[in-house]
Amino acid sequence: xxxxxxxxxxxxxxxxxxxxxxxxxxxxxxxxxxxxxxxxxxxxxxxxxxxxxxxxxxxxxxxxxxxxxxxxxxxxxxxxxxxxxxxxxxxxxxxxxxxxxxxxxxxxxxxxxxxxxxxxxxxxxxxxxxxxxxxxxxxxxxxxxxxxxxxxxxxxxxxxxxxxxxxxxxxxxxxxxxxxxxxxxxxxxxxxxxxxxxxxxxxxxxxxxxxxxxxxxxxxxxxxxxxxxxxxxxxxxxxxxxxxx
Amino acid sequence: xxxxxxxxxxxxxxxxxxxxxxxxxxxxxxxxxxxxxxxxxxxxxxxxxxxxxxxxxxxxxxxxxxxxxxxxxxxxxxxxxxxxxxxxxxxxxxxxxxxxxxxxxxxxxxxxxxxxxxxxxxxxxxxxxxxxxxxxxxxxxxxxxxxxxxxxxxxxxxxxxxxxxxxxxxxxxxxxxxxxxxxxxxxxxxxxxxxxxxxxxxxxxxxxxxxxxxxxxxxxxxxxxxxxxxxxxxxxxxxxxxxxx
Numbered sequence: 001x002x003x004x005x006x007x008x009x010x011x012x013x014x015x016x017x018x019x020x021x022x023x024x025x026x027x028x029x030x031x032x033x034x035x036x037x038x039x040x041x042x043x044x045x046x047x048x049x050x051x052x053x054x055x056x057x058x059x060x061x062x063x064x065x066x067x068x069x070x071x072x073x074x075x076x077x078x079x080x081x082x083x084x085x086x087x088x089x090x091x092x093x094x095x096x097x098x099x100x101x102x103x104x105x106x107x108x109x110x111x112x113x114x115x116x117x118x119x120x121x122x123x124x125x126x127x128x129x130x131x132x133x134x135x136x137x138x139x140x141x142x143x144x145x146x147x148x149x150x151x152x153x154x155x156x157x158x159x160x161x162x163x164x165x166x167x168x169x170x171x172x173x174x175x176x177x178x179x180x181x182x183x184x185x186x187x188x189x190x191x192x193x194x195x196x197x198x199x200x201x202x203x204x205x206x207x208x209x210x211x212x213x214x215x216x217x218x219x220x221x222x223x224x225x226x227x228x229x230x231x232x233x234x235x236x237x238x239x240x241x242x243x244x245x
Numbered sequence: 246x247x248x249x250x251x252x253x254x255x256x257x258x259x260x261x262x263x264x265x266x267x268x269x270x271x272x273x274x275x276x277x278x279x280x281x282x283x284x285x286x287x288x289x290x291x292x293x294x295x296x297x298x299x300x301x302x303x304x305x306x307x308x309x310x311x312x313x314x315x316x317x318x319x320x321x322x323x324x325x326x327x328x329x330x331x332x333x334x335x336x337x338x339x340x341x342x343x344x345x346x347x348x349x350x351x352x353x354x355x356x357x358x359x360x361x362x363x364x365x366x367x368x369x370x371x372x373x374x375x376x377x378x379x380x381x382x383x384x385x386x387x388x389x390x391x392x393x394x395x396x397x398x399x400x401x402x403x404x405x406x407x408x409x410x411x412x413x414x415x416x417x418x419x420x421x422x423x424x425x426x427x428x429x430x431x432x433x434x435x436x437x438x439x440x441x442x443x444x445x446x447x448x449x450x451x452x453x454x455x456x457x458x459x460x461x462x463x464x465x466x467x468x469x470x471x472x473x474x475x476x477x478x479x480x481x482x483x484x485x486x487x488x489x490x
Contacts, residue, residue: 010256010364011256011257012256048325050327053325053327054325054326055325056327075322075323077320078323080293080299080300080366081299082295082297082298082301117295119255121323171420172416
């Protein structure tokens with residue numbers, strides 16, 4: 001592994017990605033486990049090259065660390081407390097892996113760059129778990145979808161970063177519904193309600209929910225086909241052709 | 246003026262503050278003009294000390310550059326394009342002020358720190374113009390409230406930063422209504438509607454607007470006092486005692 005201090009990165013600025021996965025009424029988060037001894041779980045993260053837009057860096061990092069490209073990723077918060085650094089995590093990692101690590105790592109100066117205070121830009125996405133195939137990289141022993149109610153302990157403040165991402169997701173879901181591209185081309189109101197109930201982790205009253213969603217003015221109701229049978233099939237909807245975001 | 250490279254700041258990371266002012270159906274933005282020749286207008290901005298939380302830095306910068314303390318300030322976006330830097334602005338400033346500037350400034354190395362690419366964290370606030378008294382600092386020739394429809398040309402991307410702040414304000418106004426503390430202790434529905442119409446720069450239909458606002462469940466309607474006269478006075482409201490944010 002190349003030492004990050006040798007790369008042409010912006011100092012003390014990092015990116016962490018919270019990838020929410022939705023499928024079958026479950027909300028999950030994609031968490032890699034690092035190759036080192038100690039079961040270190042961490043959000044997919046990395047640094048920004050001097051010549052690179054932060055949005056481009058976020059996509060590159062996600063692609064490199066998970067194999068996932070081409071998804072709608074958005075910044076949601078910047079984590080900037082003065083006390084925010086990796087020192088404890090790195091010291092624990094070195095303690096547990098001292099036999100495997102080279103001398104370069106064991107000398108403080110080799111990881112000095114990395115243990116300074118870092119301000120981290122949080123990016124989040126919400127994807128259909130069936131539409132993406134996460135992959136291990138050299139840095140990771142494994143990568144898994146964890147139910148959001150059963151996340152592992154992650155390094156630094158990564159559990160809190162997921163908490164803030166979930167809060168933002170709930171606040172912005174109405175506006176991001178199209179952009180996140182979670183529902184099939186046509187869907188029922190029940191599909192939408194299940195998505196909301198999963199993300200908010202609570203039931204919604206059906207009539208109120210339907211009214212709220214229709215009031216967003218983003219859905220088009222399709223005509224029912226005449227089937228000859230009793231007309232009990234639910235209405236199908238699709239998104240109006242609006243610009244995402 | 247002390248050269249920023251001598252301070253213990255985080256490199257390549259800055260803060261810019263968009264202070265919206267509301268009063269009498271007008272939305273304004275607080276813009277200082279720098280002391281240098283050339284009419285350089287710029288949002289109140291600055292840098293982050295190594296030992297300082299970014300939220301603390303934002304408040305310190307705002308206090309130092311405008312005299313305004315104790316307001317509810319919130320991060321809204323991070324501006325991180327690779328091409329984002331002050332080089333053009335600084336070169337123009339030096340060209341127009343070459344007679345006044347000391348030799349230190351005229352040598353490229355003295356402003357090299359400042360002309361690198363900067364990632365900037367945008368903070369915004371919305372205040373009642375009557376409740377704050379902005380002040381000039383040594384760095385500024387003047388500081389003024391400009392109507393948002395009539396902003397001066399500002400340096401770098403500061404006009405675009407205001408645009409993004411306004412977009413965020415509109416998106417989050419329902420949730421931030423209490424936190425921004427813009428309305429008097431008791432107010433009429435018309436007061437709220439005027440605030441929204443000013444910020445969105447469009448009229449709202451009265452009945453729909455009232456229903457939307459009441460559905461937020463943040464207002465308490467006060468009992469009318471019996472006056473003996475025809476009861477035509479509008480209802481007064483106040484915010485329910487909820488946590489801001």
